[in-house]
Amino acid sequence: MTIANSIFTGTLGGLILHALYAMLSQNAVLGRGLGSSRMTKLVNDEDGDAGVFCVLLFVVQVLSGALSWLAGQTVLPLLGAARVHLRPLVLVLCISVVFFFLFLVVVRLFPTEAARRVARQLPIAAFNCSVLGTLLLMGNQSYDFLQTLAFSAGSAIGYMLALLMMIEGNRKLKRADLPESFRGLPSTLVYLGILSLLIYAFTGHGLSV
Amino acid sequence: MIDKLRGYYAINRDVLENRDRIFLNNPVVMQGMGLVPIVAVSNTLRDACIMGLAVLLLLTPTRIVAAFLSRSTHFRFRAVAYSVTSALIYALVSWLIVDVFKLPTQAIGLYLPVLVLEPLIIKRYARTGTERMGNATTKGLITTVGFLLVMFLTAACRELLGAGTFFGIRVFANAPVPYLYFLGGGFIFVGVFIALWRNLVQIFKEGAKKA
Numbered sequence: 001m002t003i004a005n006s007i008f009t010g011t012l013g014g015l016i017l018h019a020l021y022a023m024l025s026q027n028a029v030l031g032r033g034l035g036s037s038r039m040t041k042l043v044n045d046e047d048g049d050a051g052v053f054c055v056l057l058f059v060v061q062v063l064s065g066a067l068s069w070l071a072g073q074t075v076l077p078l079l080g081a082a083r084v085h086l087r088p089l090v091l092v093l094c095i096s097v098v099f100f101f102l103f104l105v106v107v108r109l110f111p112t113e114a115a116r117r118v119a120r121q122l123p124i125a126a127f128n129c130s131v132l133g134t135l136l137l138m139g140n141q142s143y144d145f146l147q148t149l150a151f152s153a154g155s156a157i158g159y160m161l162a163l164l165m166m167i168e169g170n171r172k173l174k175r176a177d178l179p180e181s182f183r184g185l186p187s188t189l190v191y192l193g194i195l196s197l198l199i200y201a202f203t204g205h206g207l208s209v
Numbered sequence: 210m211i212d213k214l215r216g217y218y219a220i221n222r223d224v225l226e227n228r229d230r231i232f233l234n235n236p237v238v239m240q241g242m243g244l245v246p247i248v249a250v251s252n253t254l255r256d257a258c259i260m261g262l263a264v265l266l267l268l269t270p271t272r273i274v275a276a277f278l279s280r281s282t283h284f285r286f287r288a289v290a291y292s293v294t295s296a297l298i299y300a301l302v303s304w305l306i307v308d309v310f311k312l313p314t315q316a317i318g319l320y321l322p323v324l325v326l327e328p329l330i331i332k333r334y335a336r337t338g339t340e341r342m343g344n345a346t347t348k349g350l351i352t353t354v355g356f357l358l359v360m361f362l363t364a365a366c367r368e369l370l371g372a373g374t375f376f377g378i379r380v381f382a383n384a385p386v387p388y389l390y391f392l393g394g395g396f397i398f399v400g401v402f403i404a405l406w407r408n409l410v411q412i413f414k415e416g417a418k419k420a
Contacts (some may be wrong), residue, residue, distance in 0.1 A: 001274065002287070018228075023345070031392070032249065033245055033248045033249035033392050033395070033396070034323065035245075035246065036244045036245060036248060037241055037242055037243065037244045037327070037328045037329075038328065040241040041241065044311055052218075056227075074291075077212060082300075082302065084307065085299075085301075085303040085307070086300050086306050086328070087322065087396070088296045088299055088300075088303075088322040088325045089293070089296035089297060089300055090294055090324060091296075092295075092296040092326070093293070093296075096289045096292065096293065096294070096297050099288070099289060100219045100289075103285070119285060123285075123288035123334065123335075124335075126288070127288050127289075127291075127326050127328055127330075127331060127334075128326060129294045129323050129326050131348070132322070132323055132325060132326045133323045136322055136323065137319060139307040140319070155395075158310050178412075179413065181404045181405070181406075181407045181408040182400075185241045185403055186400040186401065186403045186404035186407070187400065188241070189241075189244075189397070189399055189400030189403065190328045190394050190397050190400035190401065190402075192396045192398070193393045193394065193396030193397035193400060194393065194394075194397070195393075196391075196392050196393035196396055197388065197391070197393030197394070197397075198393075200391060200393055208225070209332070
């Protein structure tokens with residue numbers, strides 16, 4: 001009990017709570033619908049590259065989160081009133097820097113075939129509504145550097161968990177006796193909707209009928 | 210009328226299946242693009258109008274400028290060209306919507322800037338061949354129309370059933386299906402809507418085959 005108390009009242013505890021907050025109640029896909037177009041594609045992906053996508057998404061999200069925090073401290077204040085309109089551009093530039101860095105790392109470190117596979121997933125993971133949406137959310141919350149990292153990591157893990165649930169659900173839906181027009185995207189969306197309502201109820205909301 | 214359309218489809222099948230982005234190859238219904246603005250924002254017609262204006266001003270110009278820039282960009286880095294172009298044009302669109310037209314964007318929140326990386330706007334980068342400017346203009350405009358059609362239809366139904374209002378005017382004393390107003394309800398509604406649309410396309414195609 002004492003150890004648990006010290007964890008949840010200290011800095012580490014705060015960071016874990018930020019990560020959990022991003023993972024569950026602020027889940028990018030199930031709580032806000034961010035990256036849902038990409039997820040419906042990944043769920044029906046026959047190549048099995050969803051794992052590579054998840055790892056890349058995590059790295060891109062954390063690194064661009066760190067860069068966007070720096071940009072928020074240095075570049076954005078210089079833009080004055082125009083920063084409302086230019087913020088997405090600054091954040092996209094942060095993501096682009098991470099994209100180029102990871103591209104170089106992948107080309108240098110991985111053997112040719114694996115590098116090709118990773119490089120194919122890299123733009124899909126980097127230029128994603130979920131990544132940009134999380135960066136915008138963190139900017140609105142005025143987090144410090146460590147909180148930014150924790151929230152970024154939590155958001156990426158939340159996306160992964162949602163994707164895992166969707167892949168498993170989709171596997172079962174494929175075996176189910178569904179009408180032809182409901183197969184694929186429509187059944188995936190209905191399942192996503194049920195999970196999203198579940199998260200909504202889980203965070204203490206209810207319907208005012 | 211439907212028979213005439215079926216006859217026209219039977220004659221021009223290849224061209225229509227390649228170019229139509231409104232009914233047969235609607236980007237939302239067939240490819241699942243543009244789901245974020247439709248599911249997360251379009252629960253009222255007022256918000257759908259603001260989002261629709263943003264897409265109208267952003268999609269085609271981004272596609273044209275990015276098609277031009279992509280000519281001298283390596284295929285691997287084309288995603289950067291499309292994303293940065295989209296973000297640059299978004300700055301202008303945001304200025305027009307917020308400062309010039311003074312439209313209320315509070316309800317849309319972060320979903321307006323998130324449009325910058327929406328697959329509907331930047332997905333073309335994934336295709337290997339470069340796009341001609343004329344083609345980019347035509348396809349950009351048709352894709353916009355197809356997207357707006359689905360967005361307004363879903364927004365009208367969700368507002369009516371989820372909130373009991375139509376463009377803010379009360380129609381039902383109580384909302385008939387209140388959960389449609391929320392994100393989860395939006396996903397479910399759009400899933401059913403897409404299934405019905407695909408069914409209609411299938412019926413139309415089978416009718417054209419018989420004709």
